[in-house]
Each structure stands twice: as structure tokens, then as C-alpha cells.
Amino acid sequence: MSAHSCAPRLDSGAESMASASGIQNSDKVQHxxxxxxxxxxxxxxxxxxxxxxxxxxxxxxxxxxxxxxxxxxxxxxxxxxxxxxxxxxxxxxxxxxxxxxxxxxxxxxxxxxxxxxxxxxxxxxxxxxxxxxxxxxxxxxxxxxxxxxxxxxxxxxxxxxxxxxxxxxxxxxxxxxxxxxxxxxxxxxxxxxxxxxxxxxxxxxxxxxxxxxxxxxxxxxxxxxxxxxxxxxxxVPPKGHHLWDPSITSPTLLPLAECPDKKLKVHWNIKTEEREYKDCVRIHIGDGWGRRTTVFMHDDSSGNFAVIKDSFRDDRRRYEEASLLKHIHSEGTFPGVVRLIASGEVAGRDGSPIETARPYVEKEVDHWTKKRIVMGSRGSQLYAAESVREVLMTMYDGNEVLRALVNERDYMHRDVSINNFLTNAEHARNTLAANGFIKNRPLFIDDILGIDSPNDNEDNCRALIIDADNSALLPGPTHDHSLKYVNEELASRTGTPRYIARAVASGRLLKDAIDTRIYSRMPELEGKAKEVYIKTYGQDAYDAYTDVTANTYHGSKFQKPSKDIPLLFSHRPDHDIESLFWVLVEVVISALPLDAVDKHPPFFVQTWNVMEQHTIIYDQPSDSRSYILNLVEDGWEETLHPKLSPIVEMMMMLTSQVRPEYGLLDPPPKKDHLHEAFRRILLEQILAMEDDPIPLTPNMSRKPATAQKIGQVGAPRLQPALLKVVNGSLPTRKRKAEDEEAERNYKAVKLTNLYCS
CATH class of the missing domain: 3.90.1570 (tt1808, chain A)
Incomplete structure (x- = not known):
């Protein structure tokens, strides 16, 4: 990914503010x-x-x-x-x-x-x-x-x-x-x-x-x-000012003839305590201000590789990516999650950790420390998938990984996006833990369908979850953090604007979801899908999540809150699955079938613009993406490419499961209830597409060349009872500075492989 222009805002030449990834208050850059x-x-x-x-x-x-x-x-x-x-x-x-x-x-x-x-x-x-x-x-x-x-x-x-x-x-x-x-x-x-x-x-x-x-x-x-x-x-820089990172040295140029994209690449040599990685190429360049995440790819002559990620961490943040990855893999290699090779602080020329400069007299100034992690996993964006069925199979596996992380490691990602939910997973040699994989290893779609693993180290997962920068732990027995510590972090808000769950974006439970009409029961399977499910997971697993009592939704009942009770927000596991849903929406609406004519009908343009223009606005009563959640069948038909019509019903079913505010159910549903709904819907669709996977043109997008304002196209294909929350233009209030980098990072994305040479 290429970086974007860093143009600070100046007030009479005296103030400048640049933003940092996500919407964490601790990531705000000060000037x-x-x-x-x-x-x-x-x-x-x-x-x-x-x-x-x-x-x-x-x-x-x-x-x-x-x-x-x-x-x-x-x-x-x-x-x-x-x-x-x-x-x-x-x-x-x-x-x-x-x-x-x-x-x-x-x-x-x-x-x-x-x-x-x-x-x-x-x-x-x-x-x-x-x-x-x-x-x-x-x-x-x-x-x-x-x-x-x-x-x-x-x-x-x-x-x-x-x-x-x-x-x-x-x-x-x-x-x-x-x-x-x-x-x-x-x-x-x-x-x-x-x-x-x-x-x-x-x-x-x-x-x-x-x-x-x-x-x-x-x-x-x-x-x-x-x-x-x-x-x-x-x-000779003054004390506390680091001009040089001695661990990154000797840049060289790769000859133009050897560059596949016909651009000169600067190569860097990177030293860690364990070894030196030579001729590394940058595959991601973050903003100069903020976390400044830079990702290097190292490929050696033997065909092995390493991914090196440098970033600056705000000292006030509770969790650190490396420590979370160690937690995830502490009982064996966790399939579907990026594998950690090494990590640590980066030292300057004087041997002290590289940090941002502190004033002579301490003030309200952010303080950041440079961290480095070396990883042994890489993959491609979902746009590289060769068929719609392959996209759904990756979604299925990713859903299972996120579910197992919740149940086995009390872990939430909190920033699922197109950039960190990858396909075509590949793992470097010698990265499998000495004790192998975790004990309760998830079953993935290839396990169910009897397909041999295409991946190294017998990792049968098609998905790869990366970037734990914004992750957090849930209350549970797998760690020793206090309940107060955990809950304080879960009450903070983070994510990428395009994919962030609606309640997370608003900072409170969804106001427009206080209506029993939007709640759906757990989907039930029939025929081959049910047979395969029970053969794989067992009848007890199926019955444990199926609604059998009247007026229950995912095993719970809707309780309309009193007007006097604040709709308090906290990150929940289903928020990760909502983000996964928004990733799927973007991929399928922009997917171009193989040898198909690319057209941009009005509903496609409008739906794309809703996704592209989504912003994070604090305490917003409704989310602009409700437009997508309220599309009915013919709205989806006109949004997707005509050759993707076989998945319209699936998108309707997924939408019905994502739309409700599950924080209003009493008692709360099982923490993996939405994972279960996605498992059932995706499994049914994958089985139905065995003979027609809908081949795609890899790394091609239907993204419209020009944007239109939301509201230029009428909305007769929306749910009538919910029209009032989606009509009109997108909100125009100025975004908070800390929200902007994640959105700009998305706009810098090109349809190229991430964590991949």
C-alpha cells in the first residue's frame, strides 16, 4: 500500500494535527x-x-x-x-x-x-x-x-x-x-x-x-x-531525539529488469537480536505521524520468508500485539492466526529504546516507543479469490477462527477489515510450535469437504487473521488481567470506519434497533446442509443454538430498555462478526465474474458509496450502512453483478442476522451465537455452489470511477418499516481527527497482495 499525503491542519500557522490508526483516544497525534x-x-x-x-x-x-x-x-x-x-x-x-x-x-x-x-x-x-x-x-x-x-x-x-x-x-x-x-x-x-x-x-x-x-x-x-x-x-542529536535506527541499514536498489511492476524498489537490511534479514522490500508504508506502521517482506534463496512489522506504540495502550500473539499461541500453534517468530523494542545508536522526544518539562504530549515483530505468515486480499465459493470458504474458516479465539483464548480482534482478513494463507517453515497445534483445533471447510490442505505446516485454514494492534481480551480463565482492566479496554472504541460494527462506531447500543421486528431466530438447516452439519459437529451442537421456544432470538428474549437507562456500549464478540459481514459485502458487491461485462447500475453505485463514504460519528442515532441492511431481494439483485444472483438469498439471510442489537437481549445470548448463525448460512451456500462456484476475475474490482451522493437514487427496495432511518444524505459533520487515518489507509489500498511478495 502506498502512503497518503500528510497535510497538517494549521490555524494561523500555529497548530497542526495529524491522525493515527483507528479511533483510540490514545492514538491521537498532538502538535x-x-x-x-x-x-x-x-x-x-x-x-x-x-x-x-x-x-x-x-x-x-x-x-x-x-x-x-x-x-x-x-x-x-x-x-x-x-x-x-x-x-x-x-x-x-x-x-x-x-x-x-x-x-x-x-x-x-x-x-x-x-x-x-x-x-x-x-x-x-x-x-x-x-x-x-x-x-x-x-x-x-x-x-x-x-x-x-x-x-x-x-x-x-x-x-x-x-x-x-x-x-x-x-x-x-x-x-x-x-x-x-x-x-x-x-x-x-x-x-x-x-x-x-x-x-x-x-x-x-x-x-x-x-x-x-x-x-x-x-x-x-x-x-x-x-x-x-x-x-x-x-x-549529534540532543538527548531523547533519535535520528537513526541502526538496525535498518544498507539500502540498495533492485535493477528495473528484475522488478515485476517495473518500478525501482529500495531494499533494506534489518537486524534483530536473532539474525539479519537482507534485501527486505517494504509492502506497507504507514503515516509518518501516528503508529507509523511499516511492513517489510523478506524472501530468502531457499524459498522461506519472513514478514517484519515496525511500528510505534503509544505507551498508554493496554495491550501489545506481540504479547497478544504469544497469548494466542501459548498452548500450541493456533490455525488461521499469523505466527510470531520474534518481537521486541528497537534500540537506538546509544542502546536505549527508540522513543519519541519528550519535552524538557513534561507536558501533555503523546509518548511512543518503537516496536518490531517478525512473523512467519502471509496471504492475499480476498480480491485474489478465483470464485465466489472460494470467498465464502475463506469466510467460513475465518468465522471459525474468530469463534475459537473467543472460546479458547478469550480474545477479540476488534478491527476485522479487508486489510487484515486474508486468503491464500502461507506459513514459513519452522514456525509450527514444538507441541504442534492447539488441542481443540477448529474444523475448517476443507476438513468438512475432505480437501487436502493446500498450506504448509498442515494448517488447513484458508483464512489468515493478522494485525492484532487493536485487539483485546475478554473476561475469562486464559489470562490474569483484572475484570476492571479488561472491561475498561472493552469500553474503548476502535476499528476501521468502513468495517466497524455500528454500535462501536456510535459508542452506544443501537438506537434504531429497539424493535422486535428486526430480530431473527437462529437459522435452521435442512437436507444435505443439516446432514453435513450434524455429521461434523453433532446433534447436540446443533440443538444447543436452535431456537425452540416461541419469541426467542438466539436463545434469548428482547427487552425494550427504559428511556432512563443509558445504552452503555462495550465490545462484544458479535461485533467482530459484523465487521466480517461488512468485508463480505464489499467483496461481493465489487466482485467481477470471469469474462463478464462490467456495468455500474445505480443501486450498485449507491451501495458502494454507502460503504466508501461511511464515517465514524459519535453518538449517531443511526448508521448510514443501514441502507444496505434494509435492502430487500430486488435491491440486492440490482446491487450485485447479475452472475452473482445465486447468493442474493444468502446475503438477505446474513443481513437479517447482523441487523439486530443483541445487547438488548435478556439473558445475553451465548458469546458465539452470531458465529453459529454465520456457520450455518455459509455452510449451506458453499454446499449449494459445488457445481457452480461462480468464477471471478482475480484482483479486479467493479469500483465505480465516480462517486454519487447518497440519496440520488430512490429507495423503493428497502424495508418499508425502516425507511426513515436511511433516507437522505450521509451525515456531513466533521470527523474526529483520530478517525481519519484508518479511512485514508483504506483509500490507499490497491488490489495487490498483502504480506505477500
Whole structure:
């Protein structure tokens, strides 16, 4: 996936906010605005060593040409480079004379690079700063293309800092902050970066890491001490500021002829305590601000592989992905869940953990620590499926994995989405636990149908669940967390906007579900489907979930709450299954049958737009996706491609099971009740499609080229009793900042394999 542009919001040049994954309050990125110069210098720059002695700055004459560069801003670039290079050379020589260990054997050199983006740039929005600072040898610099000292192909992985120039007195602080975000995305080996913006009157210095950017107030050109401190900081960062991750080294280029997608790929070498992974390629690049998740793929010459995931974790978060994966696999390898090879904190050049910078005086500032996990599993997005039946078989297995995680490990994923619910699961060699698989291993669809495992290590699961970043534990005997600790986390809200369960998005039980008419009983099977079910799971398992008493729904009864009782929210296991349903909806409405003509009828466009435009709005009385839940048969017929008509009835049945608010049933139904409903419906449909799996065109989508407003198409094919909650346009209230990254992450998704080369 490609990263998106990181454009901070600025209020009078003083505030900037960038968002982080999910909607956890702990993931909000903060920016403290323009800091007073004295405070910025104290908190974020390296002071002059006492051994250097006190002396007046000798660079003042070099600033005159900058101040005199009126008119075209390109006239500033040469004098800026000369000033910065003079300070850099002097600083480098002083440090070398004092035998200070430096990150490179060459001084940092500032080059005019204003005409084109940097070369070998693997993020979607390529930065074009006017001046770039590179740690490069003379030979490397001579190899760059230049015309009259204007360079045009400086490799992105050589850029360590930059300078944004503006004419007259225009402030470039907003653009400079945006460039620091993009530089963090370009350089996975740089935990933090500095930037500079100048005009003819003054300059600003920017520090940026995962917790966000911070910018100095404008500094007049007659005060060059902060500028000298900026250059010193590039060589020897101040305490608590990490510019380099020594475990990521030696980037190289793969020749164009060897790249399947005809793009130059930057390769990285990554060291862990256990080993070094060479020639890793990034397959996911997260935002520079926030968790900054970066995923590398390593394939070795023997055909084995590893997936390496770097991210910054907010220290206030309760759960950590690696510890949750260890919990899941603690009693043996858990089928269908990504396998953990190694994990830990990442150390900086001084041996301390890489963390985001803390102010000199502690404030309300997020603090993040860099974590790394190495995994031995990968797969493809569901768009890679070769038939609708294959999609449903993956859904079946994923449902069984999520169910077993609840029952066996008291675990909820809480962020099921198209990006972390994969198919074509593959596992690296030597990743199966010494004691094998868990004792109560789930039965998957291939087990039921008698199909030999296509996967390594005898993992018969077609699905692969990854990304436990937002996961949580349920109350239960498999862990020792207190009930208060667990319940506090379950009351927090997280997820990806497009797939998040409706109650989670709203933060309370569903207000539009207080109606017995929307509740459905547990589906009952007949014929071959029932025969196969009972043969596989037994009659007792079937009877345990079947409604046999009048007016019961999944074994419970509806209790209309009093108006005085708040509809308190808490994550439940059925919320994961609702998210799984939304993944299925997206895949089937966009599925393109093999050799089929792609058409975009109005109901398809409207349904797609409902999914694409869904946002998280706090305490919203209804969810815009209710439009989809209220489609009746001919609405589904017009939404799906005509060749997918055999699954219309299945989608109607799944919808009837997802629509209710199960938090209003008393007593509460079994915690895996919705998993059971999905098991029955999916099994019946998979068996019915044995002779007609509906072949698909893999990795192709019916996604419409243009969007339409919701409400442009009438809604005669909706459930009449529920029309009032879905008519009209989507809500237009501004989303919270912490909701936006997950939505942007989705928009960056292309139909390519994830965790797969």
C-alpha cells in the first residue's frame, strides 16, 4: 500500500494535527504549535559543547544575499546552500577534531533540488523540497545528475533533512511540517527528522517524529545560534531525539529488469537480536505521524520468508500485539492466526529504546516507543479469490477462527477489515510450535469437504487473521488481567470506519434497533446442509443454538430498555462478526465474474458509496450502512453483478442476522451465537455452489470511477418499516481527527497482495 499525503491542519500557522490508526483516544497525534525559540532550542536542539569556547557567529555576512533575494524564490537557493554548507563543514570538522563518533564519514551537504521529486521514491505523494541535505560522499554526489548546480535525481534514501524556501516574508512552516511527515515515510531508518523553512526575513526549525511535528517560532536572520544548533543536531542529536535506527541499514536498489511492476524498489537490511534479514522490500508504508506502521517482506534463496512489522506504540495502550500473539499461541500453534517468530523494542545508536522526544518539562504530549515483530505468515486480499465459493470458504474458516479465539483464548480482534482478513494463507517453515497445534483445533471447510490442505505446516485454514494492534481480551480463565482492566479496554472504541460494527462506531447500543421486528431466530438447516452439519459437529451442537421456544432470538428474549437507562456500549464478540459481514459485502458487491461485462447500475453505485463514504460519528442515532441492511431481494439483485444472483438469498439471510442489537437481549445470548448463525448460512451456500462456484476475475474490482451522493437514487427496495432511518444524505459533520487515518489507509489500498511478495 502506498502512503497518503500528510497535510497538517494549521490555524494561523500555529497548530497542526495529524491522525493515527483507528479511533483510540490514545492514538491521537498532538502538535504543540509554534514554540518560543528559547523553548524549542532547549527541548529539541543540541547545545554547543563547552569545549568549543564562546565565540560570535561568523555567518552573518552569508545571510545578506538571502535577505536581498526578492522576487523569484529560486534566487534564494544558492545562498541558502552556501550558508548551510559552510556551517555544516565547520561543525563536522569540530566534531571530528574532538573524536566524536558521527553517523557517517562525510559531512552533510545541502543541494539545490527544487525542480523534481527525489529519485526512488516509494510513497504515493512525492515531496519536492527546494533544498535537500544528504550524508553522501563526494563520489556519490558527483554521480547525481546536475545542471548548473541544480540536482534532479538524489535518491530518497540519501535525504536526511531539507530546507523549504519562500520568497519575501511568506511562511513555509505548514509545508515544511508536511515534508517532515513524508520524509519519515521515505526513511524507515529514521525515527525522527529535522526540517528547515526560510524566507527573506526569518527562518523556522521543525522537529518531527511519530508523536507529530513541533515548530519553532520565526527566528530573525540576525540570530544564527539556533541555525548552528540545528546543524549540530543533525550530527549529534540532543538527548531523547533519535535520528537513526541502526538496525535498518544498507539500502540498495533492485535493477528495473528484475522488478515485476517495473518500478525501482529500495531494499533494506534489518537486524534483530536473532539474525539479519537482507534485501527486505517494504509492502506497507504507514503515516509518518501516528503508529507509523511499516511492513517489510523478506524472501530468502531457499524459498522461506519472513514478514517484519515496525511500528510505534503509544505507551498508554493496554495491550501489545506481540504479547497478544504469544497469548494466542501459548498452548500450541493456533490455525488461521499469523505466527510470531520474534518481537521486541528497537534500540537506538546509544542502546536505549527508540522513543519519541519528550519535552524538557513534561507536558501533555503523546509518548511512543518503537516496536518490531517478525512473523512467519502471509496471504492475499480476498480480491485474489478465483470464485465466489472460494470467498465464502475463506469466510467460513475465518468465522471459525474468530469463534475459537473467543472460546479458547478469550480474545477479540476488534478491527476485522479487508486489510487484515486474508486468503491464500502461507506459513514459513519452522514456525509450527514444538507441541504442534492447539488441542481443540477448529474444523475448517476443507476438513468438512475432505480437501487436502493446500498450506504448509498442515494448517488447513484458508483464512489468515493478522494485525492484532487493536485487539483485546475478554473476561475469562486464559489470562490474569483484572475484570476492571479488561472491561475498561472493552469500553474503548476502535476499528476501521468502513468495517466497524455500528454500535462501536456510535459508542452506544443501537438506537434504531429497539424493535422486535428486526430480530431473527437462529437459522435452521435442512437436507444435505443439516446432514453435513450434524455429521461434523453433532446433534447436540446443533440443538444447543436452535431456537425452540416461541419469541426467542438466539436463545434469548428482547427487552425494550427504559428511556432512563443509558445504552452503555462495550465490545462484544458479535461485533467482530459484523465487521466480517461488512468485508463480505464489499467483496461481493465489487466482485467481477470471469469474462463478464462490467456495468455500474445505480443501486450498485449507491451501495458502494454507502460503504466508501461511511464515517465514524459519535453518538449517531443511526448508521448510514443501514441502507444496505434494509435492502430487500430486488435491491440486492440490482446491487450485485447479475452472475452473482445465486447468493442474493444468502446475503438477505446474513443481513437479517447482523441487523439486530443483541445487547438488548435478556439473558445475553451465548458469546458465539452470531458465529453459529454465520456457520450455518455459509455452510449451506458453499454446499449449494459445488457445481457452480461462480468464477471471478482475480484482483479486479467493479469500483465505480465516480462517486454519487447518497440519496440520488430512490429507495423503493428497502424495508418499508425502516425507511426513515436511511433516507437522505450521509451525515456531513466533521470527523474526529483520530478517525481519519484508518479511512485514508483504506483509500490507499490497491488490489495487490498483502504480506505477500
Amino acid at each position: 504543540s504549535g509554534f514554540l518560543p525559540v528559547e523553548e524549542f532550542v532547549r527541548d529539541h536542539l543540541t547545545p554547543q559543547p563547552k569545549s568549543w569556547g564562546a565565540r560570535r557567529s561568523r555567518w552573518r555576512k552569508k545571510t545578506q544575499r538571502i535577505e536581498e533575494a526578492t522576487g523569484a524564490e529560486y534566487k534564494m537557493y544558492s545562498p541558502i546552500c552556501k550558508l548551510l554548507n559552510a556551517i555544516s563543514k565547520s561543525t563536522y570538522e569540530k566534531y571530528r577534531n574532538k573524536n566524536v563518533e558521527l553517523p557517517y564519514n562525510n559531512p552533510i551537504v545541502f543541494l539545490d533540488h527544487h525542480s523534481v521529486p527525489s529519485a526512488h521514491c516509494d510513497i504515493e505523494f512525492k515531496p519536492v523540497p527546494e533544498i535537500v541535505g544528504v550524508f553522501a560522499s563526494k563520489e556519490e554526489i558527483d554521480s547525481y545528475t546536475s545542471i548548473r548546480n541544480v540536482y534532479s535525481d538524489v535518491p530518497s534514501y540519501h535525504i536526511a533533512t531539507f530546507c523549504e524556501g519562500k520568497p519575501k516574508t511568506i511562511s513555509g512552516a505548514d509545508q515544511a511540517m508536511r515534508y517532515t511527515c513524508q520524509l519519515l515515510e521515505l526513511r524507515p531508518d529514521m525515527p525522527g527528522v529535522y526540517g528547515l523553512c526560510v524566507n527573506t526575513k526569518n527562518y523556522n526549525i521543525v522537529w518531527s517524529d511519530s508523536s507529530g511535528p513541533v515548530t519553532s517560532a520565526p527566528i530573525e536572520w540576525d540570530d544564527l545560534k539556533p541555525l548552528e544548533a540545528y546543524i549540530r543536531s543533525l550530527y
